Amino acid sequence: MYQVDAFADRAFAGNPAAVLILDDWLPEGVMQAIASENNLAETAFARPNGSSWDLRWFTPVHEVDFCGHATLATAHVLATQWNIDREMHFQTRVGDLLVRPGDGGYCLDLPSFPPEPLQELPAAIAGCFGGRQVTCFRNFENIFVELADEKAVRAFIPDLPAISHIDPMGLAITGKGESHDFVSRYFAPGAGIPEDPVTGSIHATLVPYWSKKLGQNRLSAFQASARGGHLACRLVGDRVLITGRAVTFMKAEIYLP
Template identity: 45%
Template structure:
């Protein structure tokens, strides 16, 4: 039997029940992908992060209940929190190597952790009619796209009032980030995930890879304050550095435990 440490962390929050929860499992070596997926399904969180220590840092991967994904901000923040708080890691900077987006760096300053992520440029597109229908939108400022759709609205109030038909978004084949200028922040956002187990993501670090460059250019700023206005909500300190973005948040541990895998469950 193999015992694997298990942590559940509320990322982008300084309190329990805020931000976005992620499961985190440090591994001694990589298990088969099928086992990692079954574990993520058992945890039933939006993402489970797995990492393995290497000579130069850590290898990091993220799984939803449906499969491996190419980038996850909140689970990266949660992983860094576990390493800094529980694994006797003496440095103030962690280097993660990933399969799809290269090296990611997380640094610590006090209670705040800063993700160094790639910046994603967006381009204007003519919106599919289905996108507007599913969001229930009659008016919008502009529609852009990178990995996900980026829908820009005029006011925070308009964003808060959205009640989208998540199921109707499935044929679009993309996630949908909706954003607007903030009343008390530089910008606010919401993130919808058709086809995933969590219909609206509470706080989405990866979406800020495109939000930060967009609003940085629009506002003429390199440093900004952002909030994702989901039911749980989360605050981010943001900085645009050309082809990289920095996003800072706090994290709170909710559960520490163990996963037990028998011999036949390891392959």
């Protein structure tokens, strides 16, 4: 098992994910137990499928449909430990995810999930913003709230018990950036993730949202968590391209009962 800091150019930055490359799936309960034991935002499991790989992701609490940073971490492990130097195809619950290595980093090629209108916030979190939100929208797995600016995003104090009530959905907040085009933060306490350091998957919706709002297809994004992470983004048709780096922090041998 490998632990990789994704969307980082050094250890102790970005978002850590565990990665296991398997010959075939372990029993689902065992994979969940490994993820719970790791207590990281995501543990990724991949197995070969012809010239591509099947890929699944588990939080400490349950399996999820979509994860960007653990996809980047998996590609990094395949590139550095399995010497895969070509475009990598991953079969997942949300369709085909592609990762292209190059220039010291990786380009994630993800499906775009454009924002869906949301007339009002769920009652559980409506009081978290005191009426200060600019607008709100959603996709298939998250609620998104735009705040006034980057300062408001950074100053936001999450009510994690309240946010946990919208599980299995998470909450992403975003705002126009100062030194980046936009910033964001992400909370999914119901999935065992109080605040995620850097979340690739939410950018599959944030990029089309900000691309339309700012009138540009190339965007610089920053996730303003304690660890933080920069994402270079581009909207190309119905795909979102995100470029980032990754660093291996640990290689471990695990013992199953």
